[in-house]
Amino acid sequence: MMLNDQRITSKFRRESDKIERDILNNSIQLIDKYIIRSVTDLDGVIIDVSQAFSDISGYSKDELLGNPHSIVRHPDMSSELFKEMWETIKEGKVFSGEVKNLKKDGSSYWVSVNVEPNFNYSNEIYSYTAIRQDITDKKRYEELNSSLKSEIEKEVKKTTEQLKLVQEDKLKNAKLTSIGSLAAGITHEINTPLTYIKGNFEMMQYDMEDLPQSVIKERMIDDSKKILDGISRIANIVEAMREMSQISKADKEESDIYSTL
Numbered sequence: 690m691m692l693n694d695q696r697i698t699s700k701f702r703r704e705s706d707k708i709e710r711d712i713l714n715n716s717i718q719l720i721d722k723y724i725i726r727s728v729t730d731l732d733g734v735i736i737d738v739s740q741a742f743s744d745i746s747g748y749s750k751d752e753l754l755g756n757p758h759s760i761v762r763h764p765d766m767s768s769e770l771f772k773e774m775w776e777t778i779k780e781g782k783v784f785s786g787e788v789k790n791l792k793k794d795g796s797s798y799w800v801s802v803n804v805e806p807n808f809n810y811s812n813e814i815y816s817y818t819a820i821r822q823d824i825t826d827k828k829r830y831e832e833l834n835s836s837l838k839s840e841i842e843k844e845v846k847k848t849t850e851q852l853k854l855v856q857e858d859k860l861k862n863a864k865l866t867s868i869g870s871l872a873a874g875i876t877h878e879i880n881t882p883l884t885y886i887k888g889n890f891e892m893m894q895y896d897m898e899d900l901p902q903s904v905i906k907e908r909m910i911d912d913s914k915k916i917l918d919g920i921s922r923i924a925n926i927v928e929a930m931r932e933m934s935q936i937s938k939a940d941k942e943e944s945d946i947y948s949t950l
Contacts, residue, residue, distance in 0.1 A: 725800060725821035728807075733758045736816065745800075745823060747793035758819075763791040778806050778817055787824065799828040876931040883927065887920050 720726070721739045728737040738753045746753070746761050753760065762771075766789055777784040783805040790798055800821035806814040894913055900906045 725823065727753075727758065727819050727821075729758050729817050729819070731814065731816070733817075735760075742821075745792075745798060746790065752793075761790040761792075763789040763797055765789055765797075774804060778804050779814070781806055781808075781814065787828075788821075789828075798823065798825045800824060872930045876927045879923075879927050880931075883920065883923060887917075887924070890917065890920065 721741070723741055724739055725741045725745055726737075726739040727735055727742050729735055734755065734757055735753050738750055740750070743750050743753065748760070770786065770788070774784045774786070783803060785803050786801075788800055788802050790800060792798060801824050802819055802821045804817055804819040807816045807818055809815050890913070894910075894917075897906065897909050897913065900909075
């Protein structure tokens with residue numbers, strides 16, 4: 690009876706150990722398949738990579754192993770970032786950041802990376818492990834959002850400038866309208882007395898002609914011509930102001946009013 694119990698216990702242990710090994714192997718396979726992981730030596734040469742790293746980079750494991758990690762370094766990344774990374778991990782600290790990498794086919798991908806040193810029993814660093822998360826979609830969304838924001842800002846600026854020009858044109862038109870209204874009022878107020886003065890002065894010229902010949906008569910006629918020239922000049926200025934006050938100017942042409950009459 691005791692022998693059978695020992696056999697059952699031994700069998701149970703073997704099955705339990707097998708289940709634990711299977712679970713461990715499955716976990717390792719899942720980690721290898723889905724976790725973007727790499728291990729490098731102290732010089733940055735790749736000594737181990739996961740299948741997920743191979744899949745995202747486009748390189749096979751054989752192509753990655755033995756090569757420096759810079760094989761996936763994108764030229765867009767500044768050397769300052771990697772300098773900071775090496776200084777951090779050599780001090781035994783964990784480095785975290787976002788890195789743009791280069792695939793084998795020349796395309797790019799983004800990862801969020803955590804790099805930490807591995808210590809031996811003597812507390813000495815002997816390698817570095819990097820765990821990454823694919824954030825390519827996130828970065829593309831940010832780039833698209835940034836581009837869209839830039840386009841919106843350009844359109845807003847363009848629209849603002851156009852509105853500003855429209856407002857300036859409206860203000861200019863309002864000023865011209867005000868000036869035109871003022872000029873129209875001035876010309877109307879000046880024309881009325883000017884017409885009266887000119888008409889009466891022309892009648893006075895006829896009276897001067899009827900005066901006896903004398904030096905005074907000649908002087909009056911000479912002065913009257915100067916005064917009439919001044920009145921004509923004022924009339925021309927008033928006419929120019931009247932034309933400026935009109936919003937639209939019709940083309941003028943000569944016509945014979947006598948034939949019309």
